[in-house]
Amino acid sequence: MMGNLLLFKFSLFLFITGAFFSLILGFYSKKFSTYVSGIFAAVSASLSLVSSINILLYQNNFTIKLPINIPLLTANIGMDPFSAFFIFLISLIAIPVSIYSIGYMNSEPSDTPVHILGFLYNLFLLSMILVVSAKDALLFLIFWESMTLISYGLIVSNTSSDESRSAGFIYLLMTHIGSAFLLFLFLIMANYSGSFAFESFHDIYKTIPDSLNLLLFVFALIGFGTKAGLVPLHIWLPEAHPAAPSHVSALMSGVMIKTAIYGILRITFDFLNPASYWWGIGLLLIAVTTALVGIIYASQENDIKRLLAYSSIENIGIIFIPISAAIIFYSLKLYELAGISVVISLFHTLNHSIFKGLLFMGAGSVISVTHTRNLIKLGGLIKKMPQTSLFFLIGVLAVCAFPPLNGFASEWLIFQNLLSLFKTSSSTIKIVAIISASLLGLTGAICAATFLKAFSGIFLAFPRTHQAEYAHEASLSMTFGLFTSAALCLLIGVLPLFVILPICTAVSTLMKSSSVTPEMFSDGNTLHISNIIPGYYSPVLLTILLIVFSLFALILPKLIGSKTTTRKDETWSCGITPRAEFEYTPSGYAQPLEVIFSGLHVPADFYYKWIYLPIYNALHRFSHKLKPIQSGVVQIYLTYIFVALVACILWVSL
């Protein structure tokens, strides 16, 4: 369909227009520039959303040849349903975040470089869309790098503080290590296929030796795992995400790290062939560790944005659990179950994007009116910011995976997925899978404690500082952004099958050998995966019954008792007038968890000290040894070049 292609092209064009308009207009009026940036981004995101839905439903794949002529580069971008799902995800989050950004940027201090942020913001969205639609490895790397650099710009251009500069540096360093591995990966693959086009990579595993197959998988895992935040490659995440403006954090945590999920799935199931289930078991262990480490750090964090960043690490771990299951099933040639697992992981990816975007935006609203990220300095905001607190609570319930919200729907499916691993024949898989399920439950419980601490720290009881006392509700565009995301959390939670349908299409194109249909996930309106240990979950029925029982609980005391009055009075605190100092602070709240997990909760510099510093020292020693050949004399370098040339000629001629 030509219309769809045009729509997509037009949305890409609008992103670029929006970027430059907001840059230029920013020199005249900052306010105008924020409006232009936000509105352009929202409109172009809606266009690409429509275009991706079109592809997911009708599968009119297309490719566009970019007008670039570089040798070796087939400059093709395009959408198949798998790419379209990620474009759907990016656009779906981008719309509320863009609207939110208008209010957020307007409430920033006047010396904020609003026009540069608006410019980079539009380009950032564009680069993410291009990453998932690139059809050529070199092009993919170019977009991947631009995405990294633009987000680096967004991190450091906000403030001139040392904190965000060092955060930006760690981010740049880590992601470049990742990119280096990706470069190796694609070079090796191109060496075997003879081209950089993704088309030539399909089924490349048939031509490469088995040992290399595993090596490529490990490279992909390191390359994309750095971006996603797998432990121990996660160290940049809690530094970089809080440093960016909140709407950008929402995009980075909600969407950008998901492009790594796109990459790992594309490489693993489209290009490579998971040969042994040990790949899956290894990844499952990493995934569960990531989830646990992420949430334990989050539970001890008092900076709301760092807390959310750590929770993103946890959720990346949770997303990787079904991916590992998929690898296990795939290697055992159970293609249908592998397909189901990938669908589940994508479903959680989508859900996490929505609720993490919501939570970051909510945190941003709080920060923009109180100017602090420290939970200890907040409190009592539920009376000052009623709407924000309601939407934030919905996000909290979703991230803690409570029924009937969307987080629970996907977490329930992940539990089913782990239980389905019990149907394989290996005892190792069975034991690892079931214990992982239990640890997933542990993660969920710590997550509940963590977000309870965060929510009560921000919104409940007494305001603990003046900043919190004189807070007010955020502007309309900000609450609108929150409202949209919160509504999505509820909607997808109650009607998950509407979203699972397009994901099935996406996965069917990714994995040629397994066609997944929505019928595998449903029994009428009930979630139910047919060929595993029978379990059912009917979100609609559950919601209806919860509402009915709540009404019953409202009426019951009135039926039994008499009409009574309600009176407000002071909190009882042993006869003294209650003050903010009496209440339990967020750090006190999390202290029992710290005692319990003192073994797992190592100081944050553990990873620096034991992993990164040794690598750094080894590199340093190595380059020190190389020092003698770098004399600085031109003649010597000329000799090197001459020797190298002769060596090359000899090598070619022999």
Added chain:
Amino acid sequence: MNEELKIIIIIFCHLAILLLLSPLVNSIIKKTKALLQGRKGIPLAQGYYDLIKYFHKETVISNQTSWIFLITPVILFSSILLAGLFVPLFSEFGSIKILGGIIVFVYLLGLGRFFMSLAAMEPGSGFCGMASSREMMLSVLIEPVMLLSLIVLSLLADSTQIFTIISSIARHNLTLPSTGYVLAIIALFIISIAEIGRIPFDNQETHYELTMIHEGMLLEYSGKLLGLMIWSGWLKQLIIISLISNLIFPWGITNTFTLSSILIGFIFYILKVFIFSIFIALIETIIAKVRLFRVKDILVASFVISVLALILIIQESGKGSLL
């Protein structure tokens, strides 16, 4: 009579039994404890008197609270009552298959607990906050073990529905007592005691603010709201008792819809619950409450028992894999 009508009738009975029996079960535990300690104790109807009294009292709430404080009793009550539908009491008819299994059950209890702990943070009182923090710590320890032991049982029965688990244990385990099953039940039993907040994990009778957990979170509640909160606690206690007693002794649950079989099922159920309540009272009398951070050791032990149960079950099922 058609099938749906039967199910609806049984579900109404199911809910009515949960609502009406829960205050009595709590009083039985209290009364037994008193008798064991040589006191006279409360009358058995005390639970009902208490509820009626609460529902007639004026409600006083703290200045600091918001709508969360007001909706929490309702959400707690409804989520626990809904969780009650997952557990068979006296008849297999009450099973709503599509509603969900063990995972939904555990997370529904979690939802209620989350709101209760959230509301406890509302008044800004140190005691409530302390109780809330400790409750969340306990839940972190309880939930994974509860999930693991229930999952082990569901692997035995090849279903995550509690109704199916219990009926299949009733059918098969008479001839095949399995060590894995026994260990999983032991783990679940320890967890159940923690879940309903009984000694050695929490003391419901304490009136010393610094040691309260469940009671501490209710400190600022009064009147109708307090009545609902307390009733929810009793409901949860009865649901957990029904779950564990039906798992240990899965017989006597009727699967036919005749008056006599329902009566027999009901009598069996009442007997099971009463015996179990007396057993809990016995444990409460002979064991002392452990220090808060020692609770971890008991719960980790029960985690290890569940893992053992899992390994044994995998051993027993042997090569007979289904794929």
